[in-house]
Amino acid sequence: MxxxxxxxxxxxxxxxxxxxxxxxxxxxxxxxxxxxxxxxxxxxxxxxxxxxxxxxxxxxxxxxxxxxxxxxxxxxxxxxxxxxxxxxxxxxxxxxxWQRGITHVDMTYPRVKSLAATQLAWSPATKKAVEAEVVVLPKVSSKAEFDAWLPSAKGKIVLIAQYQKIGRSDEQIKEFATPELYEKLKAEKEQASKDFRDYVKNIGYDNNTLPEALEKAGAAGIAISNWTGIMGANRIFGAKTSKIPMIDIDVEDYGMLYRMAENGAKPKIKVEVQSRILPDxxxxxxxxxxxxxxxxxxxxxxxxxxxxxxxxxxxxxxxxxxxxxxxxxxxxxxxxxxxxxxxxxxxxxxxxxxxxxxxxxxxxxxxxxxxxxxxxxxxxxxxxxxxxxxxxxxxxxxxxxxxxxxxxxxxxxxxxxxxxxxxxxxxxxxxxxxxxxxxxxxxxxxxxxxxxxxxxxxxxxxxxxxxxxxxxxxxxxxxxxxxxxxDPEFTSRERRVMPQDDKGATVKWPEVKEPKRDSKEYK
Missing domain, CATH: 3.40.630.10 (Zn peptidases)
Known part of the structure; x- marks a missing residue:
């Protein structure tokens, strides 16, 4: 080989x-x-x-x-x-x-800056670089209001992950903050996470259906920041789009774009991802x-x-x-x-x-x-x-x-x-x-x-x-x-008596599950 x-x-x-x-x-x-x-x-x-x-x-x-x-x-x-x-x-x-290709993401307005970003697995490629304004999700409280906003996402790159006000790890905050400040920042972070979860629930979408809806509405691309809470580390899973690129941006650059968009600066980024879709x-x-x-x-x-x-x-x-x-x-x-x-x-x-x-x-x-x-x-x-x-x-x-x-x-x-x-x-x-x-x-x-x-x-x-x-x-x-x-003996396969759960029902031994032998079976 x-x-x-x-x-x-x-x-x-x-x-x-x-x-x-x-x-x-x-x-x-x-x-x-x-x-x-x-x-x-x-x-x-x-x-x-x-x-x-x-x-x-x-x-x-x-x-x-x-x-x-x-x-x-x-x-x-x-x-x-x-x-x-x-x-x-x-x-x-x-x-x-599928095969990963290069990922180039640059902010082109209001100033020029190369961004730390990665295309998600199985993300569609861009035939040529896509340059578009970056927008955030609207401040709405219902699915009807969100659906009314959706047409305005056409031609835009939409940020759909939670904004992180502080990009420091919990361990570092705990090390340097006073106990009072640590508890304050911890409570604020927990509340922000809850507010974002409630927002997504209220608009009637989830991690799978929201990118699909934005793609259908004509968005030029979708960006997330799946930050682990540790500086520099983002998780990379699969894209939820079939035609437009879906990328992950490091927490620092994602936060900058978010603040610019929220404050009316109308930032633009240029996205080039050269992955290849291959035969099964x-x-x-x-x-x-x-x-x-x-x-x-x-x-x-x-x-x-x-x-x-x-x-x-x-x-x-x-x-x-x-x-x-x-x-x-x-x-x-x-x-x-x-x-x-x-x-x-x-x-x-x-x-x-x-x-x-x-x-x-x-x-x-x-x-x-x-x-x-x-x-x-x-x-x-x-x-x-x-x-x-x-x-x-x-x-x-x-x-x-x-x-x-x-x-x-x-x-x-x-x-x-x-x-x-x-x-x-x-x-x-x-x-x-x-x-x-x-x-x-x-x-x-x-x-x-x-x-x-x-x-x-x-x-x-x-x-x-x-x-x-x-x-x-x-x-x-x-x-x-x-x-x-x-070992001269063959191992015993006798199973334990399974305990009861907190509702009094007997816990079951795990069931044998069939493998997914085709990507169409995977969600």
Missing amino acids: KINRFFAVPAVVLAAQFSWAQVKVDPKEKLDPIVKSFVDEINNSSQLENMAYELLDGIGPRLVGTPEMLAANEWSAAKLRSWGIESNLQQFGTWKG AKNFNTIGIIKGKEKPEEYVILSAHLDSWDGAQGATDNGTGTLTMLEAMRILKKYYPNNKRTIVVGLWGSEEQGLNGSRGFVADNPQIMKGTQAVFNQDNGTGRVINISGQGFVDSYSYIGKWLNGVPKTVRDQIKTDFPGMPGGGGSDHASFVAAGVPGFSLSSLNWGYFGYTWHTTKDTYDKIVFDEVKNNVVLTAALAYMASE
Whole structure:
């Protein structure tokens, strides 16, 4: 694959510049020799940084339906094969084809300024640059009044997100403000959010239908600012338009335009977005298999989603999970040649649209589901794993506890467990297996600012990875996979008695959901 050859050589040079971290082990601890070899390999010959460079800098974000997603599938399959691991791409559906292009947004009146902005995923392109006046939503209190205003949006670029009076993080305000000022500003922010929610409700639209109505009214474009509350970080999701561009503008520039429009300055911006709409694209999971030597029809599955949103590089959601599972497979293949059970890695597609890749795998591989010993999934950032729940399986304490005893003490001592726990109903790909009654476990990580700073944002980039922590997770994952493969017993699938909710009704075990195999099924 061309992208592999292009990026592999510089990656070797880059690797020499890193200060290699160590997964420390108590020298007095008597580790299983195979687990000890995992630790030595990750400490002395890790390929994490090289792979991160190739995947994140070379291929970049991996939005479903894009050529980059297919490139990531092919790259990961080739990487597995380079280690002697059988690998293939399994199709589970199709998606609308699209490829991001450049985004240029400039204010042209009343002064000239380049703006920090990003087109939303699947946004229509501009055939030529669109220059138009920027307007804000009208001060009205009913749908009838708003609908009467709609024709005036024709030919305008409309700002439809809430205006943020203060663009500082809550943590910074709390650090520097007096307690009285902090409480005042906090209350004002909460009230402003409530007022905006009430406004949108009163005009009779929502996040989906408002852009559609403006597009139908002839607006030239739509701009939002999906600010996380942390300076510099905006979330980038999908466009809700089919013909006009929809862009996200950083909070600072969005606020400036908003104030100008509200004060009658009639600002103008020029928008050029050069994305491409492509034919429908096939959706794949990358599957790698190390065949079991004694129990080949029983399986240990390593799980992570390969796709991402594309506001940045998808580094911590879920580049780190992908890298963890690939590196674990590499060292398992190298140091565990006589694996009893078949070890599978699944790098799923279209997780971000509803766990579609893993749900497709569950639906399409009933025999594997019947023989699955355990699934280990990782998908919440760069931090070391600190929590494992039993996901509602009654006997999870006995087997998870036993397997953890084979993990280096310095790694397992970081982890809190919850047994039997509650079954995960969504959030990440282990839930696809749990719903089907298959023991699937989330290797939940320390936050490292994940949800506020990198989750689906413009800051989810390579530099946010803490490789020391990822190495810890590789050792954990490989050791758990080894212990689960060696276990003489097949795991119990008995489910807990489900508790009652606050209304006295019995909570139900999550239902198996069919994957969305076509973009037309996605809203």
